[in-house]
Amino acid sequence: MNKLVLALLTIGLLAGCGPKKNKSGKDDFTFEDFRQLFAEAKLPYKLTPESLQEKSSDSSMISPEVLKQFLTDTLGKSDFPEGATIKFYPVATIDGAAVNYFVVKAVGKSATTAYICFLDKKGKYLNRLPAAKIESKKDQHFFSIDTRQVIKVTNEKELSPGNKSIREDFFGVSEDGTTTLIMTNSAGDAAAGQLFNPIDTMKAAHKLSGDYLSGENSIISIRDGDDPKSFLFFISFSKDKTGCKGELSGTGRFTGQNKGEYKDKETDCGIAFQFAGGRVSIKEIGGCGAYRGVRCFFEGSYAKKKSK
Numbered sequence: 498m499n500k501l502v503l504a505l506l507t508i509g510l511l512a513g514c515g516p517k518k519n520k521s522g523k524d525d526f527t528f529e530d531f532r533q534l535f536a537e538a539k540l541p542y543k544l545t546p547e548s549l550q551e552k553s554s555d556s557s558m559i560s561p562e563v564l565k566q567f568l569t570d571t572l573g574k575s576d577f578p579e580g581a582t583i584k585f586y587p588v589a590t591i592d593g594a595a596v597n598y599f600v601v602k603a604v605g606k607s608a609t610t611a612y613i614c615f616l617d618k619k620g621k622y623l624n625r626l627p628a629a630k631i632e633s634k635k636d637q638h639f640f641s642i643d644t645r646q647v648i649k650v651t652n653e654k655e656l657s658p659g660n661k662s663i664r665e666d667f668f669g670v671s672e673d674g675t676t677t678l679i680m681t682n683s684a685g686d687a688a689a690g691q692l693f694n695p696i697d698t699m700k701a702a703h704k705l706s707g708d709y710l711s712g713e714n715s716i717i718s719i720r721d722g723d724d725p726k727s728f729l730f731f732i733s734f735s736k737d738k739t740g741c742k743g744e745l746s747g748t749g750r751f752t753g754q755n756k757g758e759y760k761d762k763e764t765d766c767g768i769a770f771q772f773a774g775g776r777v778s779i780k781e782i783g784g785c786g787a788y789r790g791v792r793c794f795f796e797g798s799y800a801k802k803k804s805k
Contacts, residue, residue, distance in 0.1 A: 528620040531567045534559065535590035535599060540763060541787045542591055543641040544600060544629050549611055553586040553602065568614050568622050573603040576627055581605050593646050595672045596623065608632045613640070613648065615674035623674025626650075641787075644763045646670065647679065661740065695746060696720045696731050703728065705755070709777045709799035717777055717799045726751050730759065732768075732779070736793050743789030758782070768795055775801045 534557070564570060564585055573583045588600040588611065599614040611629035616622055628640035628650050635655040642648050648668040655661050665682040694708070699720040701707055706728070709717040715734035722728045731746040749759035749770060757770035760783070767783035778798045785795055 526563060526566070528567060531563060532590055532620075534587040536588070538589040538591045538600075540591060540593075540646065541641065541643045542589065542598075543787055544588070544611055544639055545790075546629075546631055546637045546639050547791075549602065549609055549629050549631055549639065553584075553604070555584070557586055559585040559587060559601070567620070568599070568601070569625070572601065572612060572614075572625060573605075573610065576610050576630075577603070577605045577608070581607075591642065593670075595646070596670055596674060598642065611640075613642075615670060617672070617674075624676065626668065626676050644761075648676075694718050694731055694733075696729050699729060705772050705777075708802040710802050711797055711799040715797075715799070717779065719777070722748060728757060730770075732795060734793075734795075734797070739790075739792045741790035741793035743785070743793060743795055745785065745788040745795065761785075777801070 561570065564572060572585065577583055582605070584604045586602045586604065588602050589598075590600070591598040596615045596617060599616060601612045601614055603610045603612065609631045610627060613626045613628045614622065615624045615626075626648065628638070628648065630638040636653075638650065638652045640648060640650045646669075648670065650666045650668065652664040652666075653661055667679040667681070668676045669679050670676055694716065696718055701720050703719075703721050703725075706719045706721055709719070711717075711734070716732070718731040720729040728749050728751065729746075730749055733742075733744045735742045745766075745768070747759050747761065749757045749768070751757050755772040757772070759768040759770070761767065764785070764787055765783040766785035766788065767781065768785070769780045769782050771778045771780075776798050779795055781795050789795060
């Protein structure tokens with residue numbers, strides 16, 4: 498009996514010495530364990546330069562073994578000098594329609610970069626997109642993903658005090674993780690007429706439809722909706738003093754003869770439109786922080802541009 502008890506205890510001890518779940522990359526570290534390292538986020542999602550620069554705790558760092566197990570061990574190698582020490586940190590995970598997005602921050606000595614890693618619905622790694630980078634205060638790249646799952650990568654470079662060059666690249670993502678460049682919008686000292694307007698060619702027969710301008714870098718474009726009670730809109734603005742920017746598009750509803758309103762289905766963002774005297778005034782009626790910087794709002798008065 499004593500021998501039997503001793504044998505059972507030995508088996509129990511050996512079983513207890515087996516691998517346990519942790520961040521070291523052991524075989525029983527599951528995909529669900531890996532997913533829980535990331536903060537859950539929803540669309541629309543935006544990674545700002547300020548949040549990218551926030552210092553991450555080394556206790557949250559992703560080990561090379563785990564990185565290789567669920568993503569790829571080549572992450573960061575083409576964007577950092579050979580032999581450089583790179584620390585990887587989990588930022589956010591977002592469920593998409595075709596693929597899921599895992600945002601990973603890579604910190605090196607000379608720069609901080611963020612990657613959007615695309616995984617299929619079973620957790621298989623497909624591809625990655627370098628989408629944000631901070632090299633200096635004068636050269637910053639950041640990104641956002643809208644509710645249509647279009648990724649916008651914004652590159653800002655300060656040419657001189659108060660003068661910036663801005664390039665916006667828009668990407669679509671297929672089920673296999675392949676990214677496609679949809680369009681590019683570039684602006685230095687761009688006038689509103691030079692900004693890319695995604696609804697520019699749509700029907701504008703309604704008396705309130707048209708392009709409304711404010712300064713050189715801000716536009717509200719209004720186009721006809723599917724019925725007389727609706728309208729399409731595109732808003733893009735840039736504040737000269739603060740450099741704060743915002744962009745939003747959608748379908749609004751007329752609530753009166755010269756009034757309209759938009760309510761976002763994904764967030765609590767709302768915009769009120771007031772038309773009068775060849776102008777449109779807008780005001781936020783909900784939190785629209787997902788679509789603009791923290792130091793500005795969707796507000797102001799825009800004058801209607803005379804049609805050619």
